[in-house]
Amino acid sequence: MTALSLKNIYKSFGAVEVLKDINIEVEEGEFVVFVGPSGCGKSTLLRIIAGLEDATSGEVNIGGNVVNTTPPSKRGIAMVFQSYALYPHLNVRGNMSLALKQEGHSKAEISSRITEASRMLNLEDYLDRYPSELSGGQRQRVAIGRAIVRQPKLFLFDEPLSNLDAALRMNTRLEIANLHQQLGTSIVYVTHDQTEAMTLADKIVVLRAGRVEQIGSPMELYNNPINQFVAGFLGSPS
Numbered sequence: 303m304t305a306l307s308l309k310n311i312y313k314s315f316g317a318v319e320v321l322k323d324i325n326i327e328v329e330e331g332e333f334v335v336f337v338g339p340s341g342c343g344k345s346t347l348l349r350i351i352a353g354l355e356d357a358t359s360g361e362v363n364i365g366g367n368v369v370n371t372t373p374p375s376k377r378g379i380a381m382v383f384q385s386y387a388l389y390p391h392l393n394v395r396g397n398m399s400l401a402l403k404q405e406g407h408s409k410a411e412i413s414s415r416i417t418e419a420s421r422m423l424n425l426e427d428y429l430d431r432y433p434s435e436l437s438g439g440q441r442q443r444v445a446i447g448r449a450i451v452r453q454p455k456l457f458l459f460d461e462p463l464s465n466l467d468a469a470l471r472m473n474t475r476l477e478i479a480n481l482h483q484q485l486g487t488s489i490v491y492v493t494h495d496q497t498e499a500m501t502l503a504d505k506i507v508v509l510r511a512g513r514v515e516q517i518g519s520p521m522e523l524y525n526n527p528i529n530q531f532v533a534g535f536l537g538s539p540s
């Protein structure tokens with residue numbers, strides 16, 4: 303089964319075309335990393351998948367359904383941003399339960415999902431704390447927890463580690479890899495960091511100036527980059 307299929311996606315802001323004929327498939331359970339330099343269109347593409355932005359043309363298909371006109375909350379996705387965007391007036395439990403309450407789940411169901419997610423993310427002791435009482439790494443884990451409890455079919459991550467210092471970045475990267483193993487859910491993960499792409503991905507999509515430059519496994523791209531740009535970007539010897 304295909305979890306996500308993007309067909310001939312174009313996007314313009316005014317006269318500026320920022321995405322050009324994007325075609326990408328994500329299989330069920332696959333961890334796909336979109337990598338490319340700043341400004342190449344990664345976030346815009348992710349926002350189009352999430353429904354936060356409309357494509358100028360092309361088709362977004364999630365789990366077999368064309369979702370171009372489906373609102374974000376009905377797409378079966380959950381998104382984690384680089385800025386944690388937690389609600390400061392809600393504690394960790396409150397932040398994790400908000401969307402579930404809006405979706406109308408029972409108290410028992412919400413509570414059991416939060417228990418499970420907080421166990422996975424080592425947040426069990428922090429459920430009553432407020433965001434201001436947490437470290438950056440803990441806040442990002444809450445943001446990830448808030449996505450997990452929704453049990454999405456597809457996770458979207460937009461540079462989730464870029465606000466963390468080097469040690470925390472590695473830790474959180476390993477946690478995300480673990481999470482993918484445990485949950486088996488499809489993930490689209492955006493980064494400009496080659497190490498993240500090479501270590502996390504089943505499949506890497508290299509973007510350059512709004513176009514797909516090459517798609518392949520980390521080893522395929524490392525061993526057979528189609529050009530100097532891909533070679534330089536993924537660090538294989540030239």
Ligand code: ADP
Pocket residue numbers: 315320338339340341342343344345346347
């Ligand atoms: P990335 O995430 O790869 O750094 P973005 O998707 O954020 O790139 O941006 C791609 C291009 O689109 C950039 O040139 C950016 O300035 C432009 N862009 C993004 N969002 C908007 C917007 N809302 N209005 C106009 N231009 C935008």
Ligand code: MG
Pocket residue numbers: 344345346
């Ligand atoms: Mg971006």
